Amino acid sequence: xxxxxxxxxxxxxxxxxxxxxxxxxxxxxxxxxxxxxxxxxxxxx
Amino acid sequence: xxxxxxxxxxxxxxxxxxxxxxxxxxxxxxxxxxxxxxxxxxxxxxxxxxxxxxxxxxxxxxxxxxxxxxxxxxxxxxxxxxxxxxxxxxxxxxxxxxxxxxxxxxxxxxxxxxxxxxxxxxxxxxxxxxxxxxxxxxxxxxxxxxxxxxxx
Numbered sequence: 603x604x605x606x607x608x609x610x611x612x613x614x615x616x617x618x619x620x621x622x623x624x625x626x627x628x629x630x631x632x633x634x635x636x637x638x639x640x641x642x643x644x645x646x647x
Numbered sequence: 648x649x650x651x652x653x654x655x656x657x658x659x660x661x662x663x664x665x666x667x668x669x670x671x672x673x674x675x676x677x678x679x680x681x682x683x684x685x686x687x688x689x690x691x692x693x694x695x696x697x698x699x700x701x702x703x704x705x706x707x708x709x710x711x712x713x714x715x716x717x718x719x720x721x722x723x724x725x726x727x728x729x730x731x732x733x734x735x736x737x738x739x740x741x742x743x744x745x746x747x748x749x750x751x752x753x754x755x756x757x758x759x760x761x762x763x764x765x766x767x768x769x770x771x772x773x774x775x776x777x778x779x780x781x782x783x784x785x786x787x788x789x790x791x792x793x794x795x796x797x798x799x
Contacts, residue, residue: 604662604678604710604712604721604760605721605759606710606711606712606713606757606758606759606760606761606762607757607758607759607760608757608758609703609704609755609756609757610755610756610757610758611651611652611755611756612651612652612703612753612754612755613651613652613653613654613658613753613754613755613756614651614652614653614654614752614753614754615654615656615657615658615750615751615752615753615754615763616653616654616655616751617655617656617657617751618655620657620689620751621657621749621751621767621769622687622688622689622767623687623788623789623790
């Protein structure tokens with residue numbers, strides 16, 4: 603077992619953001635109602 | 648040690664890992680006890696007496712050194728220790744990594760490090776292993792992995 607010295611104090615570590623990697627979304631988010639679709643409409647020739 | 652201070656930033660320390668063959672590729676395992684560190688979610692400590700929260704008077708919790716040199720010296724010392732010390736032998740590991748680790752939840756600070764309830768690697772350096780192993784670990788854990796030892 604690692605010898606990290608003698609215990610000093612108990613602490614409660616509550617970070618506002620957990621130090622975990624952020625997952626990238628697998629799919630683009632669906633457009634919300636009222637927002638234009640990010641997909642361009644085909645332009646008539 | 649009855650009063651518990653609240654800290655808003657994660658703890659950061661140094662530790663070593665064995666790199667072992669997991670079900671989905673190379674995985675980090677604790678140096679002695681053999682716990683395999685999950686990817687992209689926290690490792691939670693487990694103690695048969697105290698659950699996940701490290702007790703001040705016990706050795707439970709996820710350990711980290713405050714100093715890189717201490718972590719390196721520990722790997723050096725224990726690598727030559729009695730075989731029974733290890734659940735997995737470092738000699739058979741795919742690689743050996745050292746790096747910074749974040750800790751949070753209930754924790755106990757020590758004179759030369761800390762023990763925490765939750766932890767996740769912050770960045771990694773391979774002491775043994777190649778670029779392909781570094782790349783595989785980086786992809787799995789989503790942290791920076793250098794195929795070289797840290798600068799001394």
